[in-house]
Amino acid sequence: MTRDRDLDEYLEQLWYMKEAEQSSVAALKRSLPDGFDAKLYERLAAEGLVKISSDGQDISLTAAGESRARQLIRAHRLAERLLHDVLGADFEKGACEFEHTVSLDLVNGICTLLGHPKECPHGLPIPEGDCCARAEKTALNCVVPLNQIKLGTTGRIAYVKCQNDQQIHRLDGLCVRPGVEIKLHQNYPAYVIECEGAHIALDNDIAANISVWKDR
Secondary structure, eight states: OOHHHHHHHHHHHHHHHHHTTOOBHHHHHHHOTTOOOHHHHHHHHHTTSEEEOTTSSBEEEOHHHHHHHHHHHHHHHHHHHHIIIIIOOOHHHHTTTHHHHOOHHHHHHHHHHTTOOSBOTTSOBOOOOHHHHTTOOHHHHHEEEGGGSOTTOEEEEEEEOOSSHHHHHHHHHTTOOTTOEEEEEEOSSSEEEEETTEEEEEOHHHHHTEEEEEOO
8 A cells, every 4th residue: 555545544534533523633543444653644744734733632634635535535435326326336345445546537427427426325425526516417418328329329338237146247248348339229129239249139127227328
């Protein structure tokens, strides 16, 4: 783990403390799963990310620290929402590295794609981004269920929502997975798509759970 990631962990804990209306250094020390690191603590202050009281008992985020922590928490909670709602995956485990590896543009794109959710699966608030303030809908307009596109439309699969592992394995075996380009040839009595050179028939329920980036 890099030192910057270690620093991010402190900022995230300070954000959680702010939500819980806590500000003591003692509370910060108790909340750190890997223990307290005095050098990281000093870096927070040296880089202007926190403000420490004159008696050294309390700590709070500065404007710069709050901005950075806000981005981390926003990315993490949106990742939980994405994994829980769209992929049906383990959002507890899968979101842990997300906030350290994605760009702000990608975070905003995911937020827009999900319709600007207000809370993570735990019911905790997701900090708003610029895309929320502007109520952007571009991603939503570009990503549509397969059963709502016109015949002859080509596009790339954005994500697939499956009900169980068996369905996931079946579609994956047919190469129906995110990133694959498809073309809709038929929508009645079954949906027929061209995918990886093969023609595949799908029922309406499955087609409704395959979301496609439309080809502009």
